[in-house]
Amino acid sequence: MTRLQGVTASSGFRAAGIAAGIKASGKEDLALVFNEGPEYEAAGVFTENKVKAAPVLWSRQVLSTGRLRAVILNSGGANACTGPGGFQDAHATAEAVAEAISGWGTETGAIEVAVCSTGLIGDRLPMDKVLAGVTEVVHEMGGGISGGTDAAHAIMTTDTVPKQSAFHHADGWNVGGMAKGAGMLAPSLATMLSVLTTDAKVTAAQLDEALRAAAAITFDRLDVDGASSTNDTVLLLSSGASEVEPTQADLNEAVRLVCDDLAAQMQADAEGVTKRVVVTVTGAASDSEALVAARTIARDSLVKTALFGSDPNWGRVLAAVGIAPIELDPDRIAVRFNGSPVCEHGMGVPGAREVDLSVTDIDLTVDLGIGSGSAWIRTTDLSHAYVEENSAYSS
Amino acid sequence: MTRLQGVTASSGFRAAGIAAGIKASGKEDLALVFNEGPEYEAAGVFTENKVKAAPVLWSRQVLSTGRLRAVILNSGGANACTGPGGFQDAHATAEAVAEAISGWGTETGAIEVAVCSTGLIGDRLPMDKVLAGVTEVVHEMGGGISGGTDAAHAIMTTDTVPKQSAFHHADGWNVGGMAKGAGMLAPSLATMLSVLTTDAKVTAAQLDEALRAAAAITFDRLDVDGASSTNDTVLLLSSGASEVEPTQADLNEAVRLVCDDLAAQMQADAEGVTKRVVVTVTGAASDSEALVAARTIARDSLVKTALFGSDPNWGRVLAAVGIAPIELDPDRIAVRFNGSPVCEHGMGVPGAREVDLSVTDIDLTVDLGIGSGSAWIRTTDLSHAYVEENSAYSS
Numbered sequence: 059m060t061r062l063q064g065v066t067a068s069s070g071f072r073a074a075g076i077a078a079g080i081k082a083s084g085k086e087d088l089a090l091v092f093n094e095g096p097e098y099e100a101a102g103v104f105t106e107n108k109v110k111a112a113p114v115l116w117s118r119q120v121l122s123t124g125r126l127r128a129v130i131l132n133s134g135g136a137n138a139c140t141g142p143g144g145f146q147d148a149h150a151t152a153e154a155v156a157e158a159i160s161g162w163g164t165e166t167g168a169i170e171v172a173v174c175s176t177g178l179i180g181d182r183l184p185m186d187k188v189l190a191g192v193t194e195v196v197h198e199m200g201g202g203i204s205g206g207t208d209a210a211h212a213i214m215t216t217d218t219v220p221k222q223s224a225f226h227h228a229d230g231w232n233v234g235g236m237a238k239g240a241g242m243l244a245p246s247l248a249t250m251l252s253v254l255t256t257d258a259k260v261t262a263a264q265l266d267e268a269l270r271a272a273a274a275i276t277f278d279r280l281d282v283d284g285a286s287s288t289n290d291t292v293l294l295l296s297s298g299a300s301e302v303e304p305t306q307a308d309l310n311e312a313v314r315l316v317c318d319d320l321a322a323q324m325q326a327d328a329e330g331v332t333k334r335v336v337v338t339v340t341g342a343a344s345d346s347e348a349l350v351a352a353r354t355i356a357r358d359s360l361v362k363t364a365l366f367g368s369d370p371n372w373g374r375v376l377a378a379v380g381i382a383p384i385e386l387d388p389d390r391i392a393v394r395f396n397g398s399p400v401c402e403h404g405m406g407v408p409g410a411r412e413v414d415l416s417v418t419d420i421d422l423t424v425d426l427g428i429g430s431g432s433a434w435i436r437t438t439d440l441s442h443a444y445v446e447e448n449s450a451y452s453s
Numbered sequence: 454m455t456r457l458q459g460v461t462a463s464s465g466f467r468a469a470g471i472a473a474g475i476k477a478s479g480k481e482d483l484a485l486v487f488n489e490g491p492e493y494e495a496a497g498v499f500t501e502n503k504v505k506a507a508p509v510l511w512s513r514q515v516l517s518t519g520r521l522r523a524v525i526l527n528s529g530g531a532n533a534c535t536g537p538g539g540f541q542d543a544h545a546t547a548e549a550v551a552e553a554i555s556g557w558g559t560e561t562g563a564i565e566v567a568v569c570s571t572g573l574i575g576d577r578l579p580m581d582k583v584l585a586g587v588t589e590v591v592h593e594m595g596g597g598i599s600g601g602t603d604a605a606h607a608i609m610t611t612d613t614v615p616k617q618s619a620f621h622h623a624d625g626w627n628v629g630g631m632a633k634g635a636g637m638l639a640p641s642l643a644t645m646l647s648v649l650t651t652d653a654k655v656t657a658a659q660l661d662e663a664l665r666a667a668a669a670i671t672f673d674r675l676d677v678d679g680a681s682s683t684n685d686t687v688l689l690l691s692s693g694a695s696e697v698e699p700t701q702a703d704l705n706e707a708v709r710l711v712c713d714d715l716a717a718q719m720q721a722d723a724e725g726v727t728k729r730v731v732v733t734v735t736g737a738a739s740d741s742e743a744l745v746a747a748r749t750i751a752r753d754s755l756v757k758t759a760l761f762g763s764d765p766n767w768g769r770v771l772a773a774v775g776i777a778p779i780e781l782d783p784d785r786i787a788v789r790f791n792g793s794p795v796c797e798h799g800m801g802v803p804g805a806r807e808v809d810l811s812v813t814d815i816d817l818t819v820d821l822g823i824g825s826g827s828a829w830i831r832t833t834d835l836s837h838a839y840v841e842e843n844s845a846y847s848s
Contacts, residue, residue, distance in 0.1 A: 107772060109775030139768055288768075288775065363839070367843075380505075386504075401575070404534055444758070445761065445839075445840055446837070448755055
């Protein structure tokens with residue numbers, strides 16, 4: 059992954075990012091990803107929150123066709139909890155994009171345009187600025203590195219760096235992608251948005267299989283605070299421009315690699331992060347029980363504050379896993395921090411309190427000792443900066 | 454509740470608290486509550502964490518008789534995750550208390566002595582200090598206000614004030630109690646310990662009914678961070694010294710009032726608290742679904758950091774309730790902060806962003822608008838002080 063990164067790493071895609079005045083700060087806030095074809099297959103996965111933002115309702119609906127020409131994304135406002143008016147705004151935005159693209163020479167309908175939004179929940183978008191911005195961003199569209207990178211910048215909220223990735227297959231096809239936010243797909247700290255592209259010649263069903271499989275072990279395994287966004291969206295579009303038809307296995311692997319890289323970038327840039335933590339649970343009765351246990355530990359505020367303090371407080375890990383609704387024998391639990399055993403048979407081992415956790419990357423492994431199920435979750439510590447950023451977000 | 458507070462508010466009880474050297478700080482760390490009789494009925498509720506501390510295993514076992522002469526409580530060490538040796542320590546402590554009391558003139562067996570511990574998980578207790586302390590604390594036992602208050606001081610860990618309460622019935626019987634910690638029973642920030650006493654003439658079965666009913670709507674409704682202790686214990690002992698036999702309903706109500714008062718004191722003194730928050734959910738499909746929704750909101754880090762920032766960010770409340778596994782119609786949700794409507798029909802109302810939340814007590818009410826179920830949870834904000842205290846706890 060050393061060559062071109064981002065959504066324009068796949069041939070057949072153009073992108074742009076501009077400052078449309080949606081954000082009060084005047085920073086970039088509107089991005090467009092445009093598929094030049096020749097094919098327009100697409101798939102998507104969306105938040106599982108029952109409270110879904112208007113753009114999620116819109117995009118889920120248009121994706122039922124398995125076909126997309128473009129994705130318009132804005133930061134500076136989530137357009138969530140905005141009622142029927144908010145849904146009309148999402149529709150009007152898609153309509154404006156379709157018209158602008160059509161005027162540019164490619165006949166497009168609103169039903170071929172997905173909409174993604176991120177920012178504060180509850181306010182209507184400034185539609186005069188959004189619609190003026192749509193005209194501008196369509197004119198700005200460029201191929202190559204600049205378009206993709208501009209788009210990646212324009213979807214940032216509390217992100218400090220844009221997130222882009224790409225996989226280039228030796229057979230001449232590519233998968234590229236960008237993302238913003240930090241949190242798991244469905245649960246999310248800030249909203250998580252990601253657009254992935256490929257120039258492989260594949261069907262919407264193939265994209266759907268690859269995207270669901272990849273999201274389940276990448277974005278779904280990133281859990282910063284268990285909080286859940288109304289707007290989380292991941293889209294995968296194919297142009298077929300490479301004319302290469304990869305196997306499903308190769309497509310799955312390429313999409314997984316790009317999603318995994320983007321998830322790692324989101325973890326590293328999570329709000330207030332000072333530690334990158336991977337919680338691995340082994341020896342569970344099943345993989346799904348291991349996942350429940352890993353997620354329970356990763357969400358525990360006392361574990362997360364201890365890690366912020368570089369404190370090898372393994373007792374909190376046992377207390378956390380003890381409330382997971384899984385099969386458990388306290389006397390069989392073993393815990394390691396970065397490979398150093400701190401707890402065996404449910405008891406501390408000599409030197410456990412002296413393990414050095416002042417490093418940035420922490421590998422926390424819990425062996426339940428009762429089966430062969432295993433799973434891992436990426437998470438972060440709970441720091442002062444997390445409290446600072448999130449106590450001042452909307453004001 | 455203006456008269457004598459605490460465990461010695463009930464006649465027939467003596468108590469003491471001393472510094473036994475278990476805490477490195479030299480502060481009080483060993484408490485005893487002694488029932489002089491003539492009756493010795495008792496009931497208890499314990500943590501639901503699968504990882505249970507040795508004193509919980511011990512006390513649960515001795516309580517199967519429905520009878521207790523004494524409770525010995527230590528701060529400065531949880532005696533959790535300490536294996537068979539830790540269980541032997543709990544047993545040895547009860548044995549030492551029984552011997553000391555017997556030597557003092559009242560024949561007592563270890564099986565009549567409950568043990569409670571709180572502090573860091575994973576270390577064995579300094580048994581030389583505990584056992585020497587047991588001899589001392591039995592000699593120190595006094596009745597009246599001093600004994601109960603000394604005991605309430607000795608069980609404190611990160612508590613800044615001792616928590617005591619009492620209810621005095623016009624018929625001449627009393628319920629008194631002390632508590633430490635903050636968190637719900639089962640989940641707990643630090644461990645929650647509470648000992649309640651009554652001089653009413655009641656059976657162990659009556660105590661058990663009153664205690665379970667009271668805990669379910671007081672300690673169980675206090676949820677600071679969803680974290681769960683290995684040591685949570687609430688005990689209720691009766692001496693029968695008043696010779697009054699109250700009705701079950703009167704007993705239930707008296708125990709509930711004392712538990713509710715202690716829970717409110719724990720909320721007010723929770724680690725890092727700057728806001729006392731009550732989350733009330735109404736209009737749910739059932740009371741149990743309302744409770745799930747209230748707990749989900751109360752545990753949401755983004756809601757809690759917003760409250761710390763006095764930010765009426767109702768969108769985060771909707772995002773939080775949207776992940777609760779309950780029946781929900783996003784378009785019917787209404788939210789009020791301290792009585793001011795901020796969201797109706799799932800959308801913001803004018804002026805919602807201007808609601809003043811700079812006060813200490815915050816009443817957050819969410820009406821789901823689909824049924825008649827309701828429930829509430831006491832919680833706190835998520836502050837810098839919470840992160841500070843919990844990132845430096847064991848070091």
